Amino acid sequence: MFAALGDPTRLAIFDRLADGRPRSISTLSDDADMTRQAVTKHLRVLEGAGLVQNHKVGRESHYAFCPEQLAQAREYLDQVAGRWESALMRLKTFVEEDNTLGSP
Amino acid sequence: MFAALGDPTRLAIFDRLADGRPRSISTLSDDADMTRQAVTKHLRVLEGAGLVQNHKVGRESHYAFCPEQLAQAREYLDQVAGRWESALMRLKTFVEEDNTLGSP
DNA sequence: AATTTATGCAACTTTTTGGTTGCGTAATAA
DNA sequence: TTATTACGCAACCAAAAAGTTGCATAAATT
DSSP: OHHHHHSHHHHHHHHHHTTSOOEEHHHHHHHSSSOHHHHHHHHHHHHHTTSEEEEEETTEEEEEEOHHHHHHHHHHHHHHHHHHHHHHHHHHHHHHHHHHHHOO | OHHHHHSHHHHHHHHHHTTSOOEEHHHHHHHSSSOHHHHHHHHHHHHHTTSEEEEEETTEEEEEEOHHHHHHHHHHHHHHHHHHHHHHHHHHHHHHHHHHHHOO
8 A cells, every 4th residue: 555655656655546537648748758558567566555446438448546555555554543642641651650650 | 675675574563563662684584485584674664664774793783663753654644644635625615605505 | 891682874775666668450540 | 341449468677675684783681
């Protein structure tokens, strides 16, 4: 997941598809300054990570934003942040208790 | 950022440091099945991404969790999710309007 | 003082990744 | 029908990443 979004080109594509409009491979490669094949590869990686979905429309291959994995990534980051927060709290209360014990 | 968390080893280290305890390089390499040097490199990458902070304690080099960039990543994902949501809403209201116009 | 422990630096090897080129094919348009 | 357009597949290339090894150094132990 993070690896898939780690590449700037892929992140740009993903970001662009977040407006909900599915786009064909050629459409997406028009703005990217690289070959259609390169874009195709990136799309496959994004698809492999579940960040994007593919469906054919006539002869065109359309890629669409896929929110599930994004949600999962957010949940993970929230969970990590939560662990960090509670660790901070534990440290804080520990220091406070220490002060209480040491003051009289 | 995403690139830094994209590597499984680095994600594991980052995840582990989320408990708030800074750890030395050797401590961190004990659990990883690879050389200390490899772990060092990964830590440098994490540090470069601002996900982790380094400070020396005697001769030991301790790495600690750093929440700022994590927060930023969460904000970005939230923003993307927000764009997607509002795109969905627009599509929904469009369909509803279309129905309203077409029904009588 | 001698030894161990924790690290840094640098060179090197091996995979992986990002990207291109060339060719073949199927659907669309002229 | 003949181009044209939108793809897929496969081979290839170059650069970056992941990891190792060897050596040097400085702090902590004994």
